[in-house]
Amino acid sequence: MVHELNHEVLITLWGPSEPWIAEGFAAYTAEPDIDAQCRALIASGKARPLEDMVNSWWNASLFPATVIYPELGSFVKFLRETYGVARIREVWRGGAGRIARVYGKPLERLERDWRGALTAVRH
Numbered sequence: 001m002v003h004e005l006n007h008e009v010l011i012t013l014w015g016p017s018e019p020w021i022a023e024g025f026a027a028y029t030a031e032p033d034i035d036a037q038c039r040a041l042i043a044s045g046k047a048r049p050l051e052d053m054v055n056s057w058w059n060a061s062l063f064p065a066t067v068i069y070p071e072l073g074s075f076v077k078f079l080r081e082t083y084g085v086a087r088i089r090e091v092w093r094g095g096a097g098r099i100a101r102v103y104g105k106p107l108e109r110l111e112r113d114w115r116g117a118l119t120a121v122r123h
Contacts, residue, residue, distance in 0.1 A: 014089055014092050014093060015092075015093060017092045017093070017095075018055075018056055018058070018095045018096060019058055019059065019060055020053050020054050020055070020058045020072055020096065021054075021072075021076065021088075021091060021092050021096075022092075023060060023068055023069065023072050023073075024072030024073050024075055024076035025073075025076050025088070025092075026073075027068070027069035027070070027072060027073030027076075028073040028074070028076045028077040028080070030073075031069065031070075031073055034069075034070060034073040034074050034077055035074050035077065035118060037069070037070035037073075037074070038070040038071055038073070038074035038118060039118060039119065040070075041066070041067060041070045041071060042115070042118075042119070046066070046067060047067070047071055048063065048067055048071065049111070050071070050075060050107055050110075050111045051107060051108070051111075053068070053071070053072060054072075054075075054096050054099070054107055055096045056095050056096055056097065074114070074118060075110075075111075075114055076088065078113075078114040078117060078118070079091075079103075079110070079114075082113075082117075083103060087102050087103060090102045
């Protein structure tokens with residue numbers, strides 16, 4: 001329910017978006033253990049490169065929910081916690097093609113940073 005409500009609220013506030021960021025934000029807000037789920041996905045070898053999902057033509061039916069939600073949710077969480085919600089909103093409105101401009105680095109670099117932070121030892 002939280003997941004679907006998130007979709008409705010953000011579309012109302014920010015307008016339409018590409019599906020990958022809408023699903024990522026909804027998964028992040030609905031799942032308190034999204035990073036742990038993503039770590040398990042990576043450990044299982046089933047994680048996908050972000051470039052497979054973070055683009056304008058991505059379709060959620062191409063991958064199982066067990067991949068989509070943990071991976072995109074954890075990535076959006078990283079972006080929000082690292083760079084703030086204002087930049088997320090810019091990408092929400094402008095799409096994946098704006099990532100390098102908004103964050104000052106390409107998706108591949110953001111993915112390395114995110115995966116590094118995700119797998120870093122927690123104290």
